Amino acid sequence: MAYQPVTSQPGQATWMPVPSAPPGCPPGLEYMTQIDQLLVKQQVELLEAFTGFETNNKYKIMNSQGQKVYFAAEDNDCCSRQCCGNIRSFEMKIMDNSQNEVIHLSRPLRCMHCMWVCCLQELEVQSPPGTTVGWVKQTWHPFLPKFVVQSAAGETVLTIEGPCLNCSFCGDVEFDVMSADETSKVGKISKQWSGLAREMFTDADNFGIQFPMDLDVKVKACLLGAVFLIDFMFFEQVGNQEQQNTVW
Template sequence: MPAPPPPLDCPPGLEYLTQIDQILVHQQVELLEVLTGFETNNKYEIKNSLGQRVYFAVEENDCCTRNCFGPSRPFTLRILDNLGREVITLQRPLACGSCCCPCCLQEIEVQAPPGIPIGYVAQNWHPCLPKFTIQNEKREDVLKVVGPCVVCSCCSDIDFEIKSLDEESLVGKISKHWTGFLREAFTDADNFGIQFPLDLDVKIKAVMLGACFLIVSVPTDPGYRGLPRILLK
């Protein structure tokens, strides 16, 4: 996909996002992880609706952290364009994400270009619903993310709705796509889709991409009715 001319106030490398209203995130299957269960750094292809690769994402972590903390682990996720330039950096500190510990909930910082924060995604405490808030670079609330009460999938997608702050208007959604029994059972490589308005602020689009990576890694918690393994990578 050729890069369009950069609009005003658009961080370098995010020009692609100004032209699309949907992103597909495909996690790559790691053969070593499938055969041994040994947790490896996750890698993702980020594509447009035509299947053209727009970005490539690589988790940066050490072996001990990955295998000791599992889905709760802190990580840095580097998102590269097709020329290998890092355009977005996602940083998540160590946190439990449990509704029993409201003082230790998950959060991710989105930087574009690397080192310059453009937004945050913060997990909100709720006894039974997975909820998150999308914030701008000033930590002002912009949008809400609300997941289903029972986060369970069998032959169907799981949708997290992106809503206005009053939760009255639907803005978009983040979906975990069903990929078939064999893939779901024997690998942790998942496919996700993100939908948003075409004219949405490009920085918020990038933060919504960060929200996708945060949502799918929130640890299992009784308050969330037992998130299935296929959603917790």
């Protein structure tokens, strides 16, 4: 499908222009070649805010200039959303300006408990859909949220480590992105404070991601996927109670 520019309305963010794709770049990931940070903004669902009825999550993904890069939408059934809460499995479609699905995220249903190694979380990242480019997998730790980012071949390329407490009143909650051997920090994922009313009455969150400009676009796609796994695990409401005390 040929790229068709989207004309923005007054007050709305414009779409990021499509850059040239380098050789071997999966279709849709060429945007990532010119990006070293992203802002992921969850859309506020009024039905969910006023009734507590869980709806499919939707997100705008923007660059540092406020231009829209992608749009992400959860694809899930009503029963899973209402009965399984934040541990629910999901399929997440990430689409470009032309509404082509360029990244697909898949999370299986697993319980969350720090003492059960068999319940560690994972997320498969595909780009284009059907072609696995990497994984985000939780690793066991007694009190810290820790993850590894792996290539499609299962090789660990990055690690992610969060704080013991995943709440910070009027401040950001930061997850450090580290090298594979955990000796150097190369970026971070930040859950950003979005205001008292929004924090109390909705689970619509804002996240920022920072990573090296020259990082492999497939690894960047995996870090984007890590945002959604972290959001569901630690910041998604269960009923009207958000997971805000500890990582478990």
